[in-house]
Amino acid sequence: MAAIEIQPVILSGGSGTRLWPLSREAYPKPLLRLFGEHSLLQQTALRVDGPAPIVVCNEEHRFISAEQLREVGRAPRTLILEPDGRNTAPALAVAALEAERGGADPVMLVMPADHLIRRPAGFLKAVRAAAAHAAKGDFVVFGVKPDRPETGYGYIRGKGVVEAFVEKPTSARAKKFVASGKYTWNSGMFMLRASCWRNVLARFAPDIAGACERAWSRAQRDGDFLRLERESFLACRSDSIDKAVAERLAGASGAPRLVVVPLDAGWSDIGSWDALWEASARDAQGNVAQGDVLLEDAKGTLVFADGRLVAAVGTSDLLIVDTPDALLVAPKARAPQLKEIVAKMKAAHRPEAEAHRKVYRPWGHFDLLHAGPGFLVKSLVVKPGGALSLQRHRRRAEHWVVVRGLAKVTRGDEQLELRANQSTYIPLGVMHRLENPGSEQLEIVEVQSGDYLGEDDIERFGDRYGRS
Numbered sequence: 001m002a003a004i005e006i007q008p009v010i011l012s013g014g015s016g017t018r019l020w021p022l023s024r025e026a027y028p029k030p031l032l033r034l035f036g037e038h039s040l041l042q043q044t045a046l047r048v049d050g051p052a053p054i055v056v057c058n059e060e061h062r063f064i065s066a067e068q069l070r071e072v073g074r075a076p077r078t079l080i081l082e083p084d085g086r087n088t089a090p091a092l093a094v095a096a097l098e099a100e101r102g103g104a105d106p107v108m109l110v111m112p113a114d115h116l117i118r119r120p121a122g123f124l125k126a127v128r129a130a131a132a133h134a135a136k137g138d139f140v141v142f143g144v145k146p147d148r149p150e151t152g153y154g155y156i157r158g159k160g161v162v163e164a165f166v167e168k169p170t171s172a173r174a175k176k177f178v179a180s181g182k183y184t185w186n187s188g189m190f191m192l193r194a195s196c197w198r199n200v201l202a203r204f205a206p207d208i209a210g211a212c213e214r215a216w217s218r219a220q221r222d223g224d225f226l227r228l229e230r231e232s233f234l235a236c237r238s239d240s241i242d243k244a245v246a247e248r249l250a251g252a253s254g255a256p257r258l259v260v261v262p263l264d265a266g267w268s269d270i271g272s273w274d275a276l277w278e279a280s281a282r283d284a285q286g287n288v289a290q291g292d293v294l295l296e297d298a299k300g301t302l303v304f305a306d307g308r309l310v311a312a313v314g315t316s317d318l319l320i321v322d323t324p325d326a327l328l329v330a331p332k333a334r335a336p337q338l339k340e341i342v343a344k345m346k347a348a349h350r351p352e353a354e355a356h357r358k359v360y361r362p363w364g365h366f367d368l369l370h371a372g373p374g375f376l377v378k379s380l381v382v383k384p385g386g387a388l389s390l391q392r393h394r395r396r397a398e399h400w401v402v403v404r405g406l407a408k409v410t411r412g413d414e415q416l417e418l419r420a421n422q423s424t425y426i427p428l429g430v431m432h433r434l435e436n437p438g439s440e441q442l443e444i445v446e447v448q449s450g451d452y453l454g455e456d457d458i459e460r461f462g463d464r465y466g467r468s
Contacts, residue, residue, distance in 0.1 A: 004131045007106035007194075008053040009095045010044050012065060012113035013085045017342045017353075018272050018335075021326040022304060026355035030057075030113035031064055034276065038072065041065060041113045045074035047123060048109060052077035054098055055113075056091040059083055062225060063362035063465065076224055083230040088112075088188075089244035090236045093201055093212035094228060096194040107134045108197070110190040110241075116279050118266025130191040130261045139200065139249060139256045140191040142263040143184030149174035152271060154186035154242060158250075162258040165247040187263055190241060196256055197245075203255070205244040211236035222466055273319050273335040277302045291322075302332065325357040325368075362465040363388055364441070376453045380434070382407075382442040387435040389463035396450030396457060398426040400434065405442035408435040431461060 012030045023029040030041040038046065045053055052075060057065045059081040069075055078098050082091065092110060099106050109127060117123045130140040143156045151174050155166040165186065169177065177183040201209045211232055218229035249258040268279040280288040280302075287298050291305030293312070300317040303310055310322050319335060321328040330338070345353035358367045363386035370377040382388070382405075390410065400409070401423040409416040409424055410433040416424055426432045428450065436442035460467065 004107055004135050005050060006048060006127070006131060007051055007099050007108050008045070008048050009092065009099065009108045009110045010041070010053050010055045010113050011088055011091045011095075011110065012041055012055055012057040012061070013082055013088075013091055014112075014114060018338060019270070019276065020338060020342050021321055021323045021328055021352065022306075024352075024354055024356060026060065026359065027064070028061065028114075029270065031061070031068065034270065035116060035280075039068055040116070040270070042068050042072045042074075043117070044111050044113050044115065045069055046072055047111070047117060047120065048127065051106075054078050054080065054095050056080045056082060056095050057113075058085060059227070064360045066224065078226050079224050080226045080228065082228060083233055085238070086233065086236050087238040088241045089201070089205060089208055089239045090212050090233070092190075092197060092241055093208060094216045094233075096197045097213065097216045098226065099194040100198070105193055105195045107131055107191065107193055110192075112188050112269070114270060115188070116266070116268045116270050118268075118279070120265070122265035123263065123267075126261050126263045126265065127191070130259075133257075133259045133261070134191040134193060134196075137193065137196060137256055138259045139196055139246070140259050140261055141246060142187040142189045142191075143260040144187050144263050144267045146178050146183065146185050149178050150185065152275075153269075155183045156186050156260050157183050158260060160259065162250050162260050164250050165242060167242070167247075184260065184262065186242065187267055188242075188269060189263070190246075191261075192256075200245050200249065200256060204248050205239065208236055208239060208244060225466075273302065273321075273338070274332050277319075277332060300332070323356065326352045361388075362386070362467075363436075366446075369445075371453075374449060374451065374453075376448040378446045378448070380442075380444040380446055382434065382436040382444070384436055384439050384441065386442075387464060388433055389458070389460045389465075389467060390431060390433045391458050391460050392429055392431045393450070393457050394429065394459070395452040396448050397428045398432075399447040399449075400424050400426070401445045401447075403443040403445055405436060405440050406438035407442055407444065408437045409433070410435075433462075 019029050022032055031039050033039045055076045062081050066079055080094050099108055133140050151171055155177050156162055157164045215228040215233035220227045249255050268275055270276050277288055282288050286300040287295055288302040292309045293303045293305050296313045298312050298315045301312055301315045302319050303312055304321045306323045317332050319330045319332050342353055358365055364381045364383045367379045369379055402418045402420050404420055407418040412430050
């Protein structure tokens, strides 16, 4: 592994709504800390040493993704921003173009940001084996030995050279696959040279290759961020690495060898609540509990408590997820139907489908405390050196009370400094900005009043984070 320089590529564009209400569009699964102190994105970035990773994520998640990576000392080489998700094939296309920048042709280790690896040593062993193949021009997939007839995964037939892919078989076929010993699960991780991906994509999906080349070549660079040209990228069709290329490589003449390397590392894609239960440490009764949880005579129950006590008595094979603004209760076996609930929420324009009560911003975060007709109360936490945009509102006024820290306030032509227990009023239509010039967090209680209190009633005149 030391002899072959490996360029980590992390694909972090999914929404992860199958883990609602923990995972939502504004704060998806890769950003969650489901197993220990690090998020799934952070765990992925820490999985391999070497060059800084190239990360592809949705533009809406750019600041929290960059912040999480910096927290663990793995600031990205480039954070490529997708204006909207187009699945993994276009994501890898722009990552490969970025990896080749300057004439390089590195071996890329392509990892989704939301997978769990319980045995890192096994993962590194598989990576070393895969790197030797990829360096020679092979297209490498990682296969996981199945321990059950899972119907939610794709399967790979063959040992060494891949013979065929089978996407999400029926239960009967999955049982035959497992019994035969000839199949492995498709982990969704890959290893190949950047030029290999560019060449096979041009052969099997030239429309994707062309659209991504245009989006990348016309992109704007903003520090570590690479903003893909919106029109070209949105014109690209959505497709996965598997369907666009890998499945068509098996047996194709004149194409790179498609090689499967066994991965024995405690892998899970954490694609559902049932998969999360399978991957978690369980007590003697098969329960998984996180947060302030009390269980009595419970079996096979998964409970996530975020902020308050959750008690379960006499439950069996039940899923209970409690967040500050939403509660989910369902039999574990019915978890796949969660997508129908999320679809109904979206159709009804329910905010719980997209965002948590706590919303992260590049300057810090805010938490919705209470709302009623014509008013809304928030808690704002501004990081040291952080600043909200210079802005005004057409339909609401604001009252700020400093709870802790030092606030620098711009209010029209005035400049104010406020400390704990001091306050100010921002009339409707007045230009204003809130900053934290101190070395400690600034905590503010904000009371909004007006006939419309939506987040889109913001007219920005200046923003240090480049937001429009």
